[in-house]
Amino acid sequence: MLGEVKRIFRSIAVGVIKGVVYYFIYVVVLPFIFITFLRIPIDVQSYVPYLWFFMALNTAVEILRKHPISIPLNVISRLVAVLILYIALNCGKLETTIYIDSNVTQVSIDLSLVLYAIILFSFVPTFVDLFNYFSTIEES
Amino acid sequence: MYATLKLGVTLVSILVTLGLLYPIIIFGLEISHNPYLLPISVNILDYNLSLQIVVIELSVLYRGSIPLNDFYVKFLNKEFFVGDLSKGDKKTIRIEIELKNIEEIPKRVEIEFKIAKLYTFRIISEGGVVG
Secondary structure, eight states, rough: HHHHHHHHOOOOOOHHHHHHHIIIIIIIHHHHHHHSOOOOOGGGGTTTHHHHHHHHHHHHHHHHHTTHHHHHHHHHHHHHHHHHHHTTTHHHHHHHEEEEEEEEEEEEEEEEHHHHHHHHHHHHHHHHHHHHHHHHHHHH | OOHHHHHHHHHHHHHHHHHHHHHHHHHHHHHHHHHHSSSSSEEEEEEEETTTTEEEEEEEOOOOOEEEEEEEEEEEEEEEEEEEEEETTTEEEEEEEESGGGGGGGGGGGEEEETTEEEEEEEEEESSSOO
């Protein structure tokens, strides 16, 4: 019983830590990269509510790791992560207005390719988990 | 076995993503450190009053390390193809446009190119040529 309680607390701690890491990446690192290097602002407020949901899902996945329900929860969590990235990067089409010698200049860049690659790759570990899960069921 | 497979595909995914991001990061760094990475100049070579034709010379110089492809300059609803640009390339094109008055030379200029054939980059200047 005590061991189970410990496991749950450990899972919550891991889920929260993972959430904080993702929060740091999406709210601090991502906007920093785009604002500093590309001078393209990112609207953080547009995706923060999804981020809280994502963190809660991650914690649930950690607690229920040994239960089959963790697999669909993990898929939902990945979908939410993809949605956050999609919103943060404005569907891959970023634009900003800058002033060069007092002239209004619009700059836009299409990052769809890398965005779709990240979306695809973010599901790869989940596919491996699913494959592993169904193989285990077949074996047993 | 699955843990190794998962780690392997994750590493491959990260490497491919970094490879895809490399040109845009380098281009972003270069342009933020050097505002004159891609100077574009326009010279009016000739203005024929009787024919109402203006001959313009447009020059593009590129100092960056990431190749730029399909470079276009658009104004007066026309596209002028400059081509591909690599480090140190300077390309000049001559454009003949019909104008009733030299004052009509457009202020809106659109520049479009692909960074390493991957990312479309567009600059629209409302006040003349960017440089």
